[in-house]
Amino acid sequence: MTQEVSKLVIVTERLLLKEITKIIESAGATGYTVVAAGGKGSRNVRSSGQPAVMDSFTNIKIEVLVADRAVALGISDEIAGRFFDNYSGITYVSEAEVLHAHTL
């Protein structure tokens, strides 16, 4: 009854949220989770040299679970191709197993 899935994680700048969720939905993913994030390896840390954490979460971390790994790779390719020349970001994938899911 459980389902092996690929968990795609995208950490990037907050202003890209709407565009990225469009890409995710266009790829057929049925859901995603978004969390506010700070950190280094992102534009917002550069000016002060300190992470813009706790004070302003200017990044987002988006998680997408997809049954087909190729879909995760496709979403990542499109996001990186469209945005990562001009915006900071990282995408990575790991394996997970969905136990229960229900969307109203």
Next chain:
Amino acid sequence: MTQEVSKLVIVTERLLLKEITKIIESAGATGYTVVAAGGKGSRNVRSSGQPAVMDSFTNIKIEVLVADRAVALGISDEIAGRFFDNYSGITYVSEAEVLHAHTL
């Protein structure tokens, strides 16, 4: 010295937090982490068609590390059985390895 664990993740509606943490503690899990989350695949995105992210994090993402995978499955079963008929939510599990842990 490290310990293989199952990491159970529950993403669901915020108002269920107290009930869910009771279930987790009753199952004998010694700790969990909670993060505010938004996203799609949740009730709050339905009305506007846009994710209720950054403006209002009406979901929570709870992570529980347990040594025994069966405990993770049991927690998931109870949460899904009690709440997922009436609330949106997803539970998934992945593998991790605890390096150090200390609770005061």
Next chain:
Amino acid sequence: MTQEVSKLVIVTERLLLKEITKIIESAGATGYTVVAAGGKGSRNVRSSGQPAVMDSFTNIKIEVLVADRAVALGISDEIAGRFFDNYSGITYVSEAEVLHAHTL
């Protein structure tokens, strides 16, 4: 083109953020992500018996991706050795695969 990495996760008290990010950077890790967190298994839950969640996120969850697992273990050792006698915290590691990364 993808790269296998170890994802080190550190969940601990917020006030340690600056010290921990120094340790991460000294170890040569090029980036990390920080999220505000609450939960149990942390000092802030003890007084009331309720998790200090949603009201005050007094914990942080830090994620670091490193190509060399030994670097993850070294960061974890140093954090635990310096802080976990006096502060609550947990460190764990899992495997992931970086698809795309770009830092401006």
